[in-house]
Amino acid sequence: MSVVLIKDVTKRFGETTALQGIDLVVEPGEFVSLIGPSGCGKSTLLRIIGDLIQPTTGTATVNGKTARQARMDRDYGIVFQDAVLYDWRTVVKNIALPLELASWDRRRRAAKVKEMLELVELTGFENHYPWQLSGGMQQRVSIARALSFDPALLLMDEPFGALDEMTRERLNMELLQIWQASGSTVVFVTHSIAEAVFLSTRVVVMSPRPGRISNMISIDLPQPRTATTREDAHFFELVTEVREALHLGHDLERAPA
Amino acid sequence: MLVLAALWGLWEGYRWLWMREAWTWPFRVDSTSMPHLHSIFGALWSSARPGGVGPRLITILFHAALFTAKEAAVGFALGAVLGFVLGALLAHFQILARGFLPWVVASQTVPILVVAPMVVVWLNPKLPGRFQDWGAVAVIAAYLTFFPVTINTIRGLRSADRRALELMRSYAAGNWRILWKLRFPAALPYIFAALKISATASVVGAIIGELPSSIQDGLGGQIINYSQYYTTQPTGLWATNVVAAALGITFFLAVLITEKLVVRRAPENVA
Numbered sequence: 001m002s003v004v005l006i007k008d009v010t011k012r013f014g015e016t017t018a019l020q021g022i023d024l025v026v027e028p029g030e031f032v033s034l035i036g037p038s039g040c041g042k043s044t045l046l047r048i049i050g051d052l053i054q055p056t057t058g059t060a061t062v063n064g065k066t067a068r069q070a071r072m073d074r075d076y077g078i079v080f081q082d083a084v085l086y087d088w089r090t091v092v093k094n095i096a097l098p099l100e101l102a103s104w105d106r107r108r109r110a111a112k113v114k115e116m117l118e119l120v121e122l123t124g125f126e127n128h129y130p131w132q133l134s135g136g137m138q139q140r141v142s143i144a145r146a147l148s149f150d151p152a153l154l155l156m157d158e159p160f161g162a163l164d165e166m167t168r169e170r171l172n173m174e175l176l177q178i179w180q181a182s183g184s185t186v187v188f189v190t191h192s193i194a195e196a197v198f199l200s201t202r203v204v205v206m207s208p209r210p211g212r213i214s215n216m217i218s219i220d221l222p223q224p225r226t227a228t229t230r231e232d233a234h235f236f237e238l239v240t241e242v243r244e245a246l247h248l249g250h251d252l253e254r255a256p257a
Numbered sequence: 258m259l260v261l262a263a264l265w266g267l268w269e270g271y272r273w274l275w276m277r278e279a280w281t282w283p284f285r286v287d288s289t290s291m292p293h294l295h296s297i298f299g300a301l302w303s304s305a306r307p308g309g310v311g312p313r314l315i316t317i318l319f320h321a322a323l324f325t326a327k328e329a330a331v332g333f334a335l336g337a338v339l340g341f342v343l344g345a346l347l348a349h350f351q352i353l354a355r356g357f358l359p360w361v362v363a364s365q366t367v368p369i370l371v372v373a374p375m376v377v378v379w380l381n382p383k384l385p386g387r388f389q390d391w392g393a394v395a396v397i398a399a400y401l402t403f404f405p406v407t408i409n410t411i412r413g414l415r416s417a418d419r420r421a422l423e424l425m426r427s428y429a430a431g432n433w434r435i436l437w438k439l440r441f442p443a444a445l446p447y448i449f450a451a452l453k454i455s456a457t458a459s460v461v462g463a464i465i466g467e468l469p470s471s472i473q474d475g476l477g478g479q480i481i482n483y484s485q486y487y488t489t490q491p492t493g494l495w496a497t498n499v500v501a502a503a504l505g506i507t508f509f510l511a512v513l514i515t516e517k518l519v520v521r522r523a524p525e526n527v528a
Binding site for chain 1: 418420421424426427428429430434439520521
């Protein structure tokens with residue numbers, strides 16, 4: 001059963017068409033990146049999958065259920081560009097928030113949070129408040145929070161967009177390790193071609209006005225990916241392929257219909 | 258400390274200059290209109306009645322302040338709870354806010370001196386013995402307290418980050434959960450900003466409330482009393498003012514300390 005099944009989805013905001021004729025299938029265990037210029041609707045598509053907004057026409061099915069039912073069943077973990085941590089909660093309590101809402105008891109919560117802290121390498125920062133952490137650490141807390149309740153599907157909206165290059169590459173590696181360890185499915189929105197190629201099993205190229213899928217590129221780089229993957233000749237070929245696909249989408253937009 | 262010294266210097270300097278030059282604008286300065294500060298504080302420690310008999314003035318004023326503090330504290334608690342509940346309702350139901358908010362604002366434009374006697378007339382006959390008289394004053398204090406709390410509760414509850422709300426949705430949280438786990442904590446700095454205003458307002462409300470209800474036990478009663486004797490004993494009224502101000506500051510500090518204990522935020526985010 002596919003994790004995500006998007007069928008002929010259109011989304012209009014007033015006069016503007018943000019998404020048109022979107023069809024997308026994501027299989028279990030995939031890491032799919034949505035890439036495209038600003039205004040191509042990639043974040044909108046992510047929000048439709050997560051039932052944060054509803055499509056104007058068409059359907060979004062997640063794990064064989066409506067997107068809404070999947071949300072009610074807590075099938076999603078969401079990570080935004082900003083960590084969106086709760087200022088009044090410590091690291092531990094931030095990570096435990098979804099567990100509290102899912103009515104886990106105290107002991108089970110504590111054990112899970114401990115496991116999560118180890119996963120994102122934040123042991124020792126349990127009782128820090130968000131404003132006492134660096135941007136990269138805040139984003140790790142946010143990832144730990146999203147993963148804490150073992151969601152089947154991880155939705156990430158430019159999670160590393162606000163971080164410096166060094167931190168971004170390190171978190172890319174950590175994310176891949178987490179993804180492989182947890183076996184979850186990821187839908188990932190990004191602006192960065194290199195990031196998309198490095199992380200994904202498949203890159204979905206989108207183009208704007210109206211937002212639509214213009215290309216899909218399978219990333220057949222070997223797993224697990226390492227620091228040397230970024231220096232692989234095939235990595236560069238794929239980066240070029242995605243770049244050209246993006247430009248093609250751009251030219252499509254300019255050409256008279 | 259420095260500020261206190263500067264204020265003292267300002268008072269005494271003004272007094273000295275105006276008396277030396279015999280300026281009469283905006284008013285004539287003498288020992289009646291502006292007593293020496295040391296004689297005001299001295300009056301606190303001497304006997305209240307001329308001739309040196311009876312208890313010290315500070316003892317009398319301290320008991321009066323305690324009485325007023327009781328009214329103000331009950332009024333403050335009443336007003337804060339009422340203000341919060343009203344604010345939460347108005348924040349949740351947009352329609353209510355549109356219809357109700359102008360009336361809430363209007364309620365504050367009615368002079369408290371007009372409202373106070375009516376509250377006393379309405380409530381006093383109904384109040385059980387324990388709350389006789391001062392209960393009505395507490396309600397008047399609450400009347401001044403609730404308004405800033407309501408306004409800031411509405412703002413605060415709506416201040417939650419849009420993405421934080423989306424996260425809550427993704428955790429399948431219901432409205433109550435969202436209110437208690439997100440909106441309310443996000444509103445706390447706003448609410449405390451309002452409580453600081455209300456803390457001093459509740460003391461003012463209690464003092465004003467005492468005037469029309471002819472309560473003699475509080476600071477309001479003392480103020481009436483000493484304004485009558487102002488020409489012969491001006492230090493009495495000034496000393497009462499000092500104690501009233503001290504009571505207001507105490508209330509303010511109590512809220513401030515509570516805020517420090519309750520609200521854990523980045524230093525720059527604390528209102």
